Amino acid sequence: MDTALFKKSPSGRLVKASGGYWAFVPNNLPPRLEWDDALVSLMSNADIALGTLSGLGETLPNPHLLIYPFIRREAVLSSRIEGTQSSLSDLLLFEATEIEKRGDVREVQNYVRAMENGLKRLSELPLSLRFIREMHGILMEGVRGEHATPGEFRQSQNWIGSSGASLNEATFVPPPVPDMQECLNQLEKFLHAGNKLPPLVEAALVHYQFETIHPFLDGNGRIGRLLVTMLLCQRNVLSKPLLYLSAFFEQHRQDYYDLLMKVSSTGAWRQWIEFFLKAVIEQSGDAVSRSRRLQELHRDYTQLAREKRLPPTALQLVELVLMKPVLSTNTAQEFLKITYPGAQKAIKALQEAGILTEITGRKRDKAYAANAVLKALDGETSPEEKSTR
Template structure:
């Protein structure tokens, strides 16, 4: 980190660590909240983001079958949040892993851990507020038995880390977070900030907290994913979005360099305004996108129901169709478990969904025993997020 890049408006202070050639600078973020200047364009973007998230939350409350749609949204977020850090598994790969089709796939295991960690965190919110303890517990799930064994799951770091290219040292790294004692103090301050009554609109607080968490970088590994997962937990705990339907990582992944540059610019120059503008626009775009996708999933379910009813399908087939929203990649043994029936009955019901055009056998020789609900996966992961972007106008 070059101290010359940091201006007087930096969102914290630089510290020199070590001596002579091994000396480097680390950044210690100032406690939240910063002094903010919410100008008119920013207020308009905040208002658009608030409206969009309100509509999404409303949809979550009014759709009786919203539970069906949460699972695919959570998985898409897990896939994209992990992809920002280079994991290659896609949505189909994650579902194949869950269906037992990819044993030993370390990438898919990491993405699945994200799902488990998020589900754990949402459940834990019933008994524990968002706090340092919750962060450690969720991190333990996220990093459970991951590759490398360096991650110290569930523990804040006890040594210096840094963000940079492989082989970088803290001397040449792009960003160096606070040394351990300052990190612990910054974490305490962050926790206190999380517990104070709302001083700013929740979406603004969310952007501040995300920056602060990343600037502190409190774990040896998994900070990007933890910071993004934390946003879903905060939205739920503040009652802004009770169901995890916002896929902010889709937005960040598509603009990864900008995302990183904005975080850096807050540290070096206190560019809170630009970070907020970028972040709030992301919330608005992704909330609108989620509303569109949830409606399409609802239409898909209604269409499938109609098809099955026209074919005089049994209640068991309808049950299996609904189970596809949780298991869009299905094997016959999985259908057996879901329906609580024997192999022949499970196979007969899967065949009915195949004949109705709902499920397709996968063509791949390795997965020949699996069946896939392609339409459902396409709605969740299809590359049409641009629609919401076009609709966006603050």
């Protein structure tokens, strides 16, 4: 780590660890922030954009219609930032059939499980170190990095750098374990303090602080991004979990990394907060657009089913198709609570109406995709067959 970059940092201090290397320890939150008209205006625009999205979540007759696929899209994009190569359709195919064995798909599914469990636990447990460890335990269960003590804070030094870089070659060295524990304790106090910061600014600060502390041996980036959603939902800024920033962070990945580092080296809080608020504005608008497109598809499919006089089960299945645009006959049977042949008949009706397409080419373990829904969610097409028939 180039210590010269951090010697005069207003955001933290350098410490020499017992191993003789230097590490960076961030100051406690909150930092001193200077507000001007431009930043206040950006904050206002972000609040308006988020309010529009939150209002949409309140008016939806079935919010889960959007929550289910949106969580999965976020899981894919947040994991992609960390190098996991999996698409939304890969994940949905795995969930529909559980035939896909690739480790990276399982990693993304773990992200979904961590997100869903975290959202459920918000009503039972405050945002805390225990809450964070729980999410990490689910995220890292049974996947690459499982050796990295799932659900436990690190007991050894980690570092950030290019692939294969040693500690001495690291770009950044987070706090040594004793300092790390104190930083985490202070972060928890900040989360519980009831500060008067705008929730979006609070989320930006917490995300930076967590990433800088880097308390796990693996999975820090994904947990840090999960924390943003958890915080905004707990602070009641989001009525439903429909805002996810990973698409923006993935698209601007280098800026994302550079600005986090710049806060540590030069105290560039304003630049980081501006970046974060722009992410909120863009992704709120994106979520609203995708939500409206899915609502349009729901109306179109319902009308088409009625015009073609499809059986009632096919009309009911339209609801599932919007939530799970890749599905199997078993999935349809469970949703419709009918016999297996009855589920096959409903799927066939949607195939003939042009809503579903069989995507595996198999004689058994077939899966069906609603490509228009996939495109509305992520601009994707259906997955190619990747396993042996």
